[in-house]
Structure formats: C-alpha cells, structure tokens
Amino acid sequence: MSAPELNSIPISARIQTIRRLTADTALFRLQLDGDRTFPFIPGQFVQLSVPGGGEVPISPADLPAVDGTIELCVRRFGHVTSLLHRSRTGDRVGIRGPFGNGFPVDAMAGKDVLLLAGGLGIAPLRSLLFHLLRHRSDIRSLTLMYGAREPAVMLFKDELLELATTGSLRLLLTVDFLSDTGQAEPACNVGLLPALLKGVQLEPGRSCAAVCGPPALYRCTIDELLLAGVAEDDIYLSLERRMKCGVGLCCHCAVGQLLCCCEGPVFSYRDIKNIPGAL
Ligand SMILES: Cc1cc2nc3c(=O)[nH]c(=O)nc-3n(C[C@H](O)[C@H](O)[C@H](O)COP(=O)(O)OP(=O)(O)OC[C@H]3O[C@@H](n4cnc5c(N)ncnc54)[C@H](O)[C@@H]3O)c2cc1C
Ligand code: FES
The missing domain is CATH 2.40.30.10 (Translation factors)
Incomplete structure (x- = not known):
C-alpha cells in the first residue's frame, strides 16, 4: 500500500x-x-x-x-x-x-538534551524519551523535567523513577501543589515547572530542549531556556491545534501561514516566535 x-x-x-x-x-x-x-x-x-x-x-x-x-x-x-x-x-x-513532522531527533545528536513536559505533554515526550534512551550514546546528556498539577495526576511516575535508576537519565519531577493530605511526595519538588530551570547553565549550540504541555507553559519556559543558554533554533515546541484532515487540506490547524498538521506540530521557537497567536 x-x-x-x-x-x-x-x-x-x-x-x-x-x-x-x-x-x-x-x-x-x-x-x-x-x-x-x-x-x-x-x-x-x-x-x-x-x-x-x-x-x-x-x-x-x-x-x-x-x-x-x-x-x-x-x-x-x-x-x-x-x-x-x-x-x-x-x-x-x-x-x-x-x-506531521515529529521531533528532529537527528539534530539532537551530540547535545545535552532537555525534555520539558507539563501535564499530558508527557505522552508524546515519553515516546521521544524512549527513542533517546535507545540511542543514548548519540547524545551527551539527557534530562527530563516533568511537572504535574498534583501528585495524584502525575503520569508514569514509577516508570520514570525506575528509568532514572539506570543513570542514563536525570529526572526532575515537580507538582504545583501537594495533595489534601499535604504529605510530602518522595522525589518530587513543589513549584511550577519553569522554576526547575532557574540557575541551569547550558552550552549554546551544544544543548537543545523539547517542550510539550499546556499553552501557558510555553512562554515562561522559553524565557528560562533562553536564559539558560539554549539557542532559539534548538528549542522545539509541540503545538496543539484543532486538526481535521491531517494532510494540509482544510486549514483548521493554521498557525499564521503555517499548517500545524504537516509543517508541525513541532516547531522551533525561531520559526514561530513572530507569528501572532502561535504561543
Ligand atoms: C498533535 C496533537 C496531539 C495530541 N495528543 C494527545 C495525546 O497524546 N493525548 C490526549 O489525550 N490528547 C491529545 N491531543 C488532544 C486531543 O486531540 C483532544 O483532547 C481531542 O481532540 C478532544 O476531542 P473530543 O472529541 O474528546 O473533545 P471535543 O468534544 O471535540 O471537544 C471538547 C471541547 O474542546 C475543544 N477542543 C477540542 N479539541 C481541541 C484542540 N485540539 N484545541 C483546542 N480546543 C479543542 C472543543 O472546541 C470543545 O470545546 C492532541 C492534540 C493534537 C493536536
Ligand atoms: S488539519 Fe486540515 S490542514 Fe491541517
């Protein structure tokens, strides 16, 4: 076929x-x-x-x-x-x-790779994480920062903690707030996801970041990534738009002149930073 x-x-x-x-x-x-x-x-x-x-x-x-x-x-x-x-x-x-295009996995070769997932954004990034772990020797380092609203809605937590024990992955988890019991969650920070990036210093040109999460996550995360030294071309954002045909025919998924279903859903920050409403 x-x-x-x-x-x-x-x-x-x-x-x-x-x-x-x-x-x-x-x-x-x-x-x-x-x-x-x-x-x-x-x-x-x-x-x-x-x-x-x-x-x-x-x-x-x-x-x-x-x-x-x-x-x-x-x-x-x-x-x-x-x-x-x-x-x-x-x-x-x-x-x-x-x-769509997917994440540019080849462009990640040789780099310090940061994955930033907010909420359900962990779903597509889990696929990327598995790919990078399978080809771990192709990249310099791998860090996953994952934020959820509260401990009860953190997805794949046990699986991620187990993967981190292999030493191939640096894992940082955070929740916006603790559950009603106020009980501390082992291995989990409390605070918004971008806070995990504070003070992080990366080498421009030798680092890249893939971000996936709710729209509100993008603006503050991008500012922190730029401050940390990640170049605009090396910040990959997965945008969620309403899709219908999926093949560039209906324009339901337009982001300015770009069609999210075929030119995206993954865009570099440089590609979309000047498109009104993209972020
Ligand atoms: C590239 C891409 C990947 C996705 N991956 C996942 C995934 O891995 N897991 C997952 O659970 N969800 C994912 N989603 C989101 C998922 O497609 C929507 O939750 C789903 O389309 C909602 O359909 P529904 O019929 O249940 O809701 P509907 O009854 O269609 O919608 C309920 C409400 O949400 C609005 N709405 C529906 N879809 C969207 C949208 N895309 N953007 C803005 N508003 C919308 C509707 O206007 C309506 O008000 C993804 C979306 C995209 C574009
Ligand atoms: S979903 Fe139809 S053009 Fe993108």
Missing part, C-alpha cells in the same frame, strides 16, 4: 489493553489488524477514530513496535475521548497516519 493511501484510510485496530493511569487518563494499547507495523517519529500524531464518535489527533506515547501494537495515552476531554474511555478491551477503533 502506498503512503498517501495509508494516511487517508484508517487502519482497523483492536483495543488490546486499557491501563487506567488517573481518574481521567488511560493508556490504550491497540493491536493493528494483520499485526502490521506502524512506523512513526516521536512527536508525530495519528488520527484515532472511535466508531460512532469521530476522529481525534493523538500522539503515540511509545516507540513503533514490531508486534503491530501502538500505545496511546488519552485524557477524557469531550465527545470522542469520552466514547473511547467507555470502550472495553476487544473493541475496535481506527487509526490514520502518522501525520
């Missing part, structure tokens, strides 16, 4: 497992029909269709698997995602894609 055909016709898949992560977020492992593989670059997205609902853009949360499975971490938000959350294992869905 040729690439354009692959992108416009959904591939049928069966929900293999559903792992509830928090009250409103779950990790869905899909088994593609025919055990076909689904290659993608971390940061690209798929259009997930739920029968009777419609399509939603979702970024895979793991790496392309040889066994024909794909993992999507989905928060219950509106119509389609609520329908998905009511699904059971064995139910069928469809996926089209992959779409």
Whole structure:
C-alpha cells in the first residue's frame, strides 16, 4: 500500500489493553489488524477514530513496535475521548497516519538534551524519551523535567523513577501543589515547572530542549531556556491545534501561514516566535 493511501484510510485496530493511569487518563494499547507495523517519529500524531464518535489527533506515547501494537495515552476531554474511555478491551477503533513532522531527533545528536513536559505533554515526550534512551550514546546528556498539577495526576511516575535508576537519565519531577493530605511526595519538588530551570547553565549550540504541555507553559519556559543558554533554533515546541484532515487540506490547524498538521506540530521557537497567536 502506498503512503498517501495509508494516511487517508484508517487502519482497523483492536483495543488490546486499557491501563487506567488517573481518574481521567488511560493508556490504550491497540493491536493493528494483520499485526502490521506502524512506523512513526516521536512527536508525530495519528488520527484515532472511535466508531460512532469521530476522529481525534493523538500522539503515540511509545516507540513503533514490531508486534503491530501502538500505545496511546488519552485524557477524557469531550465527545470522542469520552466514547473511547467507555470502550472495553476487544473493541475496535481506527487509526490514520502518522501525520506531521515529529521531533528532529537527528539534530539532537551530540547535545545535552532537555525534555520539558507539563501535564499530558508527557505522552508524546515519553515516546521521544524512549527513542533517546535507545540511542543514548548519540547524545551527551539527557534530562527530563516533568511537572504535574498534583501528585495524584502525575503520569508514569514509577516508570520514570525506575528509568532514572539506570543513570542514563536525570529526572526532575515537580507538582504545583501537594495533595489534601499535604504529605510530602518522595522525589518530587513543589513549584511550577519553569522554576526547575532557574540557575541551569547550558552550552549554546551544544544543548537543545523539547517542550510539550499546556499553552501557558510555553512562554515562561522559553524565557528560562533562553536564559539558560539554549539557542532559539534548538528549542522545539509541540503545538496543539484543532486538526481535521491531517494532510494540509482544510486549514483548521493554521498557525499564521503555517499548517500545524504537516509543517508541525513541532516547531522551533525561531520559526514561530513572530507569528501572532502561535504561543
Ligand atoms: C498533535 C496533537 C496531539 C495530541 N495528543 C494527545 C495525546 O497524546 N493525548 C490526549 O489525550 N490528547 C491529545 N491531543 C488532544 C486531543 O486531540 C483532544 O483532547 C481531542 O481532540 C478532544 O476531542 P473530543 O472529541 O474528546 O473533545 P471535543 O468534544 O471535540 O471537544 C471538547 C471541547 O474542546 C475543544 N477542543 C477540542 N479539541 C481541541 C484542540 N485540539 N484545541 C483546542 N480546543 C479543542 C472543543 O472546541 C470543545 O470545546 C492532541 C492534540 C493534537 C493536536
Ligand atoms: S488539519 Fe486540515 S490542514 Fe491541517
């Protein structure tokens, strides 16, 4: 099957497992029909269709698997995602894609790499994290800074702590506030994510950062990254826009003159800093 055909016709898949992560977020492992593989670059997205609902853009949360499975971490938000959350294992869905550019993993070679995830932004960055860990010798250092609202909604915490024990990854976790009990969370700072960057000094040209999270995160994080010495070209931001066609036809996802579905969703700060409304 040729690439354009692959992108416009959904591939049928069966929900293999559903792992509830928090009250409103779950990790869905899909088994593609025919055990076909689904290659993608971390940061690209798929259009997930739920029968009777419609399509939603979702970024895979793991790496392309040889066994024909794909993992999507989905928060219950509106119509389609609520329908998905009511699904059971064995139910069928469809996926089209992959779409967009993804993170420029080759440009990260030889660098100190910082991943900054806010809230659900950890989903696409988990895929990038797995990729970088698999190719760890290609980069100089790897740091993940991940901020969540409160301990109860921090995703993949145990998995991340375990990965950090290997020594391949420096992990900094933070929560905006503690839970009602006020009980201190081991291995977790309290404060906003950009605060973790205060005082960090990186070598311009030898460092880069990938940021994914809610829109409010971007402005203050960018200022701190620039102060820390990361060049504008080396700050990669994943933008979330409303997607429909996913292939540059409907303009639903326009960011100024740029189309988020094909020229993004990952942009360098330099590319979008002068586009009104981009950030
Ligand atoms: C590239 C990309 C990757 C994404 N990756 C993930 C992921 O890994 N996990 C995940 O849980 N979610 C992800 N999302 C967000 C997800 O696509 C939306 O939560 C989903 O489309 C909501 O659909 P719904 O039918 O449940 O809600 P709807 O019923 O369509 O929407 C509920 C409300 O949200 C508004 N809305 C819907 N989508 C958007 C949007 N994209 N931007 C602004 N407002 C919107 C609607 O206007 C409406 O007011 C991603 C989005 C993009 C663009
Ligand atoms: S989603 Fe249609 S042009 Fe981008």
